[in-house]
Amino acid sequence: MYRSTVLLANAPAQLLPARELMAFTLASHILLVPLGVALPFVTLLMHYRGLRKGDAVALKLARRWSAVMAVQFAIGIVTGTVLSFEFGLLWPRMMGRWGDVFGLGFGVEAWAFFLEAVLIAIYLYGWRRLRPWQHFWLGAPLPLAALLGAFGIIAANSWMNTPQGFTLDAQGNPVNVTVRQAVFTPIFGPEYWHFAVAMFLTAGYVVAGVYAVGWLRGRRDRYHRLGFTVPFTVAAILTPVQFFLGDNLARQIFHKQPVKFAAAEIVWNTSTHVPEYLYGRLNEDGTISGGLRIPQLDSILAGFKPSTQVTGLTSVAADDRPTATQATIVHWTFDTMAIIGSLLILLALWYAWCWWRRRDLPRSRWFFRCAAIAGAASLLTVECGWITTEVGRQPWIVYFNMRVSDAVTATRASSLWTMFGIVAAVYVLVFWAFLAVVLKMRTRWRIADENPAGPPTVLSPEADTPYGPREAVASGGDQRTAGGAS
């Protein structure tokens, strides 16, 4: 704790607010990313089923999910745009110095994202007028575009973790840039697949979680059954895959970012037969308080045998590595991610067992309780994974090449704190409103389902949209649409 304070005191005053602002905006944005990347996939899957089998329930689900997608994608776009502003507003020196080395990944991301925005617009607004299969196929490239977008972002992030593709001249400026090396850095592959699968898995559990709650509340119709089964199956299939990918990524970090690995596992001194700690706190002097100690396990996990040597935090100078507090944070998020991942595997196995034996969903209420929690839990693991990556890299913004404190803007700390305050207030409002709107839609849909006679045609004056009659648009359209947009 003391050392952290000393380091912070030596750092420029704007470092703390800049870091907090970046952390806050990223942490918020990343909650929307799984849905942005993978909700189109889950929706298209349902859409396909609906068209293929002439299944009206599946089509209704797909349409409703796309209505949620419309709002979610819009919020994701604006929070994502803010991040690209923040590269310049908070870390101008990183971009000024390294922009031409690692910026190209963002170029790929930008056009993939552009494609995604175009396709999603066509998909969302094509339901009513396009021919069914034409509409479906226009939406079909969406998951691919999303994966390409993730490619660009993760290429940039993995470069920050394992930078290469340049040499430094006498002034320490990067020269001889080779783009291929800068895009395909050592950690890129493992990080990318771990991230991509995390997004699909999380989206699956989140969507399934909503219907699990409905199921628990006694709504056991085909609608809820289908709404649960399709996304949950996607997530359940991916969970063991993700476990393997996560384990692989951890081992890659062990080889390529040993100090980060040491932070994640709170290893103080380099040695063999290193024990694994479940939680616990790293102290300034290298001792560990609390936590569950499992002898030898860390060495075994890192290199499959107890004699594997694990690099400790003390292998580099004190100000070149995460502080004890930071290491503890990384360790906790890393452990939380691994534990939740393991629990999700059990859940997936439970599901697989019941499906294998009876071709049916598990009957236990506990299964659905767990499934409902799995949505929130997987969002938590996304946050944890991101914190592990970013905090574990400290104090470097470009691993062992540029410190966060050297990249930060020269703008006064007070301006940054003010902006942080404004952004926090705006984001809280926006996310609250987003949630409120989605919940409201859900309620409207439930009421509509409980009154199968059709949507209520008589609305209280305040509930009606003030934005003009709908009939004028849907030329020859249907009077029932007068209720307003959804």
Added chain:
Amino acid sequence: MIADVIAWVLLLVIAAYACAGGTDYGAGFWDLLAGGAERGERPRWLIDHAMAPVWEANNVWLIFVFILMWTGFPTMFQAVFSAMWLPLALAAIGLVLRGAGFALRKPTRRLAGRRIYGAMFAVSSLLTPFFFGAVIGGIASGRVAPGTTASADAWANPTSVMAGLLTIAATAYLGAVFLTADARRFHAEDLVRYFRLRSLYSLAAIVVLAAIGIPVTHHDAAYVWHGLTHGAGLALVIAAVVVAAGTALLLARRAYRWCRYTSVASVALTVAAWGFAQRPYLLPTSLTVAQAAGADHTLHWLVIVTVIAVVVVGPALVLLYRLDTLGDLEPLTDADTHGTTAPGEHL
């Protein structure tokens, strides 16, 4: 030289953002001035319908602008974001409020909620382009150089204020022209008249602002001013004026077929004129294109990425605009998400 190619691409993308994003900002501007819930009901309905399918795609141009800046010209990116800290930070917040306001207004039913989201959307539609314009003005006046720290002078000066106001006027003009055409597309004759009048007003506002701006910026932004009044810069300005006059003529004669294209052309030509006037500088008189250029290898790849983007995104974008103008894009309604026999369902 490859850096020049990237600089032209950057200018082209800025022009695209000015036209595509600008039209959306303009729609927001007219949303703001549409009046109360009752009086503004019709124009707002049109704005909602016209913008909904395309505004997200229109906004992505901005991300391209940034990426071309930091990958192609990292020192310029650093200089602009350091010197223009406040207007860019405010523009970022404006973008959040605007996007969220627009997206959340649609599915909200209660009038009070719609009013709040609508106000968020409309007010930030006014402020965001102003700040972008102010940044451009600050750059054009030579107030941004490598090493410049954030200061009010960089963006609160005559050129910046003029550029900011002109940007707002230009977005209003684009927005009104497009909405006129949209109103015709949706067979809303009253709104055709409504927005036609506003197109002409905003064009008049641009003329007035330009007339004030010419003497005001003469010494304040001497280099760019000279570029705009001589040679290629002047030729492009004249072309822009001619095309804008054409738009006015088309509107006056109620010939709406081509006015969208002429309005876009006039704005794009103005942006191009600014680019020509700045040559060979990215940041006038302190940083040339050649000095700011990033690593050669990266720039080559940036060209490749740009070509791929054109090949992949271009057709999709054309498809989107085409489906939109054909009226094939419509929002889902409650009937679609509620019932099993919704209109438009072909089962």
